[in-house]
Amino acid sequence: MSILAAESPNPLLPVVGEIIIGTIAFLVLLFVVWKFVAPQFEKAFQARRAAIEGGIERAEAMEVEAKAALEQYRAQLAEARNESAQIRDAARAEGQQILEELRAQAQEESDRIRARGEEQLAAQRQQIVHELRGQIGALAVDLAGRVVGESLAEDARRSGTVDRFLDELDGMAATGDGRGGAVPVGESNR
Template structure:
């Protein structure tokens, strides 16, 4: 049918002009428009909605990902703030524990010093008492020895026996008293 139309059109014109290579024939334009309309209809009806659906899904996925990322960021920031608060609390608690340990250490040192002083005083008192007891013992032993020696010496000097105990005790006491006064005068 198209061919018949083309032949009829070329016969009517009589003289036939050569076709312009830049301008297509009218039937080419019509068929091109029909094909373009069909392709446009198919794109408009099927391809563009599917493409729009894919773009919407992608946009929703991206927006959902952004929202999830923002939520995760907010949660991470909240956890970081909580961690920092816990860390600050732990530091304060550690400082309090260190201060309490220092206080207890000072108290222990003071108690140990007091205990050492008490023990030292007790040891000094025991030593002093023991020293006094030993001195008393030595003095009494020396008095006894010195008394016997002085009696022996006095017997040799006097030439008589000093067997009377009262007389011996008086002689020993007098001799020791003289020794104490001589010792005190030489100490001055």
Template sequence: MITAASLLAAPKEETFNPLLPDLGELIFGGVAFIVVLLVVGKLLTPRIQKTLEDRADAIEGGLKRAEDAQAEAQRTLAQYREQLAEARHEAARLREEAREQGAQIKAELREEAQAEARRLIEAAHAQIEADRQQAMSQLRGEIGRLSTDLASRIVGESLEDEARQRRIVDRFLDELESSNTQAVR
């Protein structure tokens, strides 16, 4: 057992102070720190710096590309809107042309129909006049024959001479027509 006297009689050992490190450890730690600092400063810092610059360039380049893409999209949109306006204008012009052509065709068809109607009316009038003339000549012939028969019966003589018969019939019809025109007036 250790007695208090033995403790007092023992040589005094250095007391350990945890706040003051051993000088050898302090030197070794300082040299190791300087080596690590130099390695990090000379080798790793430029690489880290280059990586950070590359990343910053990539970000700035991405932003620049995004701005360029947005500007290109705006130009494309403006072109699209311009083309759309031109297409609308062209469509309106084509509609107007079609409307004008339709009106022109309609007018031409109307004129053709009216000309055809006039032609048909004139043909009908001509046919009616021809039919009237034919009916008049047939009627004259029939009236002439009937009147000569009647005159033969009244006179009691035969009026078979055809030239004479025609003169009598023509004179009779002329007198009849003149009396009708005077009665109409």
């Protein structure tokens, strides 16, 4: 059994030739990986890192731009609000001015209409007074002619008498004797 024992190696210990060939193959493989594969991984890692960092930098730059744009928007919005407030105030002032002008025009128109109405009333009053003087004069002359018993048909005599009578009535009304200016015909000379 000793021959058999010398020929059969220990299954736990590998053959020395295999260890040497395995070590040389491992070192060659390690050299190839270190020389060719590792730099490719490093390049890919650097590219990925640059892309991520560039993306972060771009994101930060975009965030700064977005903040600047937001501030600009807020400033424009505040400016637009101020401008709209100024326009609104100007419109109110203009509306108030227009309203005052319309009121003034309406007041002028009202005064003009009132003055024209007063002029028309004064003209109509003068016309009525003139007509009444003529009618009262004719009635007074007729009545006086009946009372006196003579004809007062002469124009000169009649117009003088009528004018004197009406002047006396106007004079009594103007002095305001406390009776409201109305004097009965029979009491004019008492």
